[in-house]
């Protein structure tokens with residue numbers, strides 16, 4: 657099975673994180689996610705994330721840093737998530753595609769239903785907060 661490379665953005669402001677709900681028709685549908693999507697052939701991860709953040713939540717990325725890379729096999733799909741922290745952006749994020757969205761703090765993240773691969777993202781955020 658081919659691996660899909662996905663750029664994922666942890667948009668953060670004042671120790672809270674912007675998350676969206678995946679639509680039920682999507683892979684891992686109905687779960688919460690950090691906005692993002694597939695890296696196309698001609699793109700860098702940051703270029704893909706810049707495009708996806710504008711398409712999905714209407715913000716312009718100003719700066720990002722690498723958080724973690726996670727390879728995960730869902731059985732029906734293999735993904736490589738390149739996860740970036742987005743701590744500077746312009747515009748106010750919202751569910752531009754009609755999706756539910758919310759700002760949550762770290763303890764709030766831990767209680768949401770995310771795809772399995774996201775456990776490692778939340779763990780990385782916990783470790784980052786402690787360091």
Ligand SMILES: Nc1nc2c([nH]c(=O)n2[C@H]2C[C@H](O)[C@@H](COP(=O)(O)OP(=O)(O)OP(=O)(O)O)O2)c(=O)[nH]1
Nearest residue numbers: 662664683684689690691692693694735771773774
């Ligand atoms: N965006 C995002 N995708 C995630 C997260 N965790 C996780 O396992 N994934 C998986 C689910 C999907 O299989 C894949 C992302 O695909 P996607 O549906 O967002 O891709 P896309 O925006 O390019 O949309 P499409 O072309 O498939 O419609 O990565 C996450 O936190 N955010």
Ligand SMILES: [Mg+2]
Nearest residue numbers: 691692693694
């Ligand atoms: Mg997407």
